Amino acid sequence: MESKINTLSWKGYLRKDGSKGIRNKVLVIYTVECSSHVAKSIASAFPNEDVDVIGFTGCYDNEYVVRMLLALARHPNIGAVLAVGLGCEYTQPSKIADIAAESGRLADWLFIQDCGGTSKTIEKGKKILSEFIKRLKEETKIVDMSFEDLTIGCECGGSDFTSGLAGNVVVGRLFDRLVDMGGKAIFEEIVEAIGLKKILLERAANEKAYIEIEATYDKALEYCKAVRQYSVSPGNFAGGLTTIEEKSMGAVIKSGSRPIEGVIKVSQNPPNKGLWLLDSVPDPHWMNFGYTNPNDSEGLMDLISCGSQLVFLVTGRGNVIGSAVSPTIKITGNSETFKNLEDDMDFNAGKVLNGECTLEELTDNLLRLIAKTCSGELSKGEKLGHKEYYISYKYQDENRKRPCRR
Template sequence: MNRLDLLKNMTWQGYQRQNGTQGIRNKILVIYTVECAHFVADKIVAEINDPEVEVVGFSGCTDNEYAVRMLISLIRHPNVGAVLAVGLGCEYIQPEWLSNIAREEGKPSGWFFIQQAGGTKSSVARGVKNIREMKTKLASTPRSSMGFNDLIIGSECGGSDYTSGLAGNVAVGNFYDWLVDAGGTAIFEEIVEAIGLLDLLSSRAASDSARSEIVATYNKALEYCKSVRQYSVSPGNFAGGLSTIEEKSMGAVIKSGSRPIQGVLKVSGKPKHKGLWLLDSTPDPHWMQFGITNPNDNEGLMDLISCGSHIIFFVTGRGSVVGSAVAPVIKLTGNSQTYENMIDDMDVDAGRVLSGDISQDELSAEIAELVMAIARGKMSKSEQQGHKEYFIPYKYQSKEVLIPLRCES
């Protein structure tokens, strides 16, 4: 029996949630509900100085359904054990409402308005007190057995170079095939980086309805690119050896592996069952000009996390230092020189396949073992460095995949 076969049945202890899900972390999330409360939230987390206490938030004063759904999905995320919501007092998103959602999920929670708490100093003191009380409660969180079949893993690529489509994204795709075969769930995104590959994607649909969703999602992304007169390729990609959007698209899509695509998820939507899913993060047609599809890599990572991903793969040929709040980020590169240059930030050197130092199966086993170690509590490189980036923009997107009466393929 090879290493990969042995790993399928390996287990670890997860954090059992009231809604039936299991987490691999037991984080306390400090959520600010407007930019004016951002400073106080940051100060609370800094004073606690615990890697499992993190801050996220939305800067806007006015209503945005996309951002509200995102915050709710993070509250309900299996890696989150408790929530403190901090508001100023004038904004649309109400911290008490968010706290109540956490409480309904069986998670310790609290909230306050800075205007009613006495200002900055008093608010920070109150928040620190609340967090310390939550930490005591989280010490008794129930544990339960968890395996690869219980995991949801998301993937994104950024800073691609010529090795991304040859090794980095290929490594994720091969692991995804193994994960899906082991009963797990995989999510890939960046439909605007699939331009030119409609036939390839639609041919992998697991059902007629999945095919309709894929075609509609692709066509929407194509119209988006046309409307903003920009395709998802950058000067850094060209400097890294990529020549066209088609070349980048082939590299980006190969990270999905080869298994059937079960359907399309919208941001903050959850997979209906296990298998491989495509995430659509493109704004809907009436709002194409308002909110670029992924303003930066961390918005894309948060989109994947909002769908319940326990862990995120981030493939980067050129190199990156970012991590994310809520879910550990594993950074892979197909460029061995990038790995050496950024060894404190990169987790996996997939370039060894190109040099012939390791086989694809051996690399997949290494990745599976790293995933298991991180699920058991080991910190990824971004966690070790303290990277907790996040980004929640104004964006407009329906909860459902919008399929026209006639869906052109």
Template sequence: MIGNRQEILKIHSKDNVLVALTDLVKGAELSFENQTYILVDDIPAKHKFATKNFNVGAPIHMYGVLVGRAKKEIAKGGLITTENLEHDTEHYSANQVVEKIQWQAPDISKFKGKTFLGYHRTNGTVGIENNWLIIPLVFCQNRNVEVLKNALVDKLGFGKQQHLGLNVDTLIETYKSGGSAEAILEQDILKETDDVYKNPLFPNVDGIRFLTHDGGCGGSTSDAIALCHLLAGYINNPNVAGATVLSLGCQHAQSKILQDALNKMSPNNDKPVYFLEQQHMNSEKELLAEAVKKTFVGLMEANKVERQPATLDKLVIGLECGGSDGFSGISANPVLGYVSDLLVGLGGSTVLAEFPELNGVEQELINRCQSKEKADKFSDIMAVYNEKATLLGGGFSANPSPGNIKDGLITDAIKSAGAAKKGGTSPVEDVLDYTEQVVKPGLNLLCTPGNDVESTTGLAGSGTNIILFTTGLGTPTGNPITPVIKVSSNTKLFNRMNDIIDFNTGGVIDGEETIEETGEQLLDFLIEVASGKQVKARKLEQNDFIPWKRGMSL
């Protein structure tokens, strides 16, 4: 023990490895559950060591599931590494009859009757922001989107008074006065920033969000269709009041495909959506002038909607992780799982994405599906995705990044077993393929890649009005229409990258708080964000948008 903090942790009774919660040195003698371990290697914090001698081929378990097999002999007290462990998972099947599981929600009495202030839409959904979208259907409209951004943002009061607080004028003055490179490097150019928007003309509009991408034409027709469905999902998202859509006219991603997708998602859609095709205009200037006028009229309409109280069952929460470390599956992800269970108990919706990071826990999720149909759909999507990725030279086993591996997530199965903790323990009510919309309360599974931005892009496109994003290494990811709450797995990271991270779960690792206590605090914070509190990614204008091209992306 170090103060109140444990040095090592066994996550599940079935596990045959222990996790180091702090750096441990070779030769150290440790006691745990009436067993003594003498370390034969240095064990860095977040990494694992063997609880017994492993022969070649021996199964290794974490989180109660198979996460790999020894490819070399591993001594008791030895460090588990990529050199001695290879990825392996249990087989799974949805063939058995799936019965509805009996689930007991956690105590939700603290949150019963609580509300947030949101924007009520006519279809019954509630947004936590009121945004206007400007969208290109094809990459050759990206320049026009940027022109509109330059024309509208500052004039309408949506620009920041001081962007990022970097005082470049100081460097210019030093250079003009003959200053050397050393003098330039010694200058302090950081200055205080004002995160408040400048007197917006439309106070009930949270922002104009400008999307750009490299798709819509030149790739596969299926990718163009998926892009149209994704963009329709963005317009349909409750955080969006309406949209201006720019089209060239001849591209694969046609306006009609987007319109048909939007009509299917929301047959009674009454949001203003303006479609403009450049090839039908006399000039580019005419296109841009019309886009500005239509957008201005749309903002006038959007500004009529004001925040009103809404019950917590109107929240649709995306569950995401990125830049994960060996603590993510012990602190941050289980905290999100508890928040998910609380929200499901309150009648809300949660969405667990990143299918490559569910590799190895498929059977557990299949067993939680509330119908055979949903279990089959999940099983089929997982199998097809992995098969296609494997044929293209990848496969789920290739998912962990160098950063993941360095910080203890050395196989995809280890990463997945920890990542799945974001989904809590509640039944799986629905399984959604990419761009399908969340329509059921409870836990939903959504097929996205594990890539952080592609996945958050997909979560927003399926209707999440807020995203919880855990990280152990730090990532600045945000989304144009859906606020992303960044949650750190450890206190050291939270203190070091406090400018981009909103909430810390490191107290769980430090032995200061329980998962349940931290989860309740996070839900309280989430309610504040739902009522208008700005997250760090919003303050930094981190609006990442990358549509998934469904070839190989893990």
């Protein structure tokens, strides 16, 4: 049975840069809050088409944000990009469109100040999107895809006692299978690995990975101390967790058991197949340490910016969000949560705790769900129109993966 599941395949969308997507989306990007209304109005004119909106609210320059927007504009699930700006901001829509076009995407950009205001810009944007949608349907090459073509990212949120017993456990088993089939798996939330440094280091694939993991862990611990906040919440306590170490054990198990190939930063694709740790914690900066907004939407977008065509959100207590650019599969290890939020939750891992199936059977079922989603079946979040996103000001040196020497 397992061999048949491992050979499941589906049709995907080939991009000119060689990447393969499971969706064929048009992405509208606003480069400042002042252009968000116009960007969203352009996209809303196409309710029956696969059009997503993301953007950045800030006006000032931020290298982290620019890298992230560029990564999302070149994501495998994206076939066309329209960048919309006001005209005063540092983040330039023309630059985003140019780099998207260089990667083979259909791309264009608009400045509201140059187009004559809100109404004229919306009308011009609608014409551009109409042409993009038409061309994507006619010109995108359809190719075979399998698990070896996939990058899947995972984070957990709203954890309870079942997360470390079922929800994150089945993802860990699936990640093992995905890596064995030649795919790429990404786990994040190093701030939810506090207390597990030795365990992480023992799984380093090589010396370089060991150094990167150690530096990433040490930075995360210092960050938690600096902001006086560890990644544990009242909801976790209500769900039966008692300490950050207990939560960490449940969180890290979603990475499975395969060697950790190394650490990547936000907007960096894994350089080769295998299991990778995503560092989304701000790096030290001479002005200030930098603050992140630790919500699930930010974490999902971080994973998606690294090329994940599909992301998992494991939640014991329940969540309803989805994500822009890539589908989100919401998994819970709590059968009561699944029953209560059945319209929102995609997968009930709690069946293994109820004795309804084995862990291997559960993993097989999740693999089948992935194949169906990649084949075009909508996730619960997609059906309900959940396309949340969050992109924050942050400082990250994309080349720093070793201890910081001040």
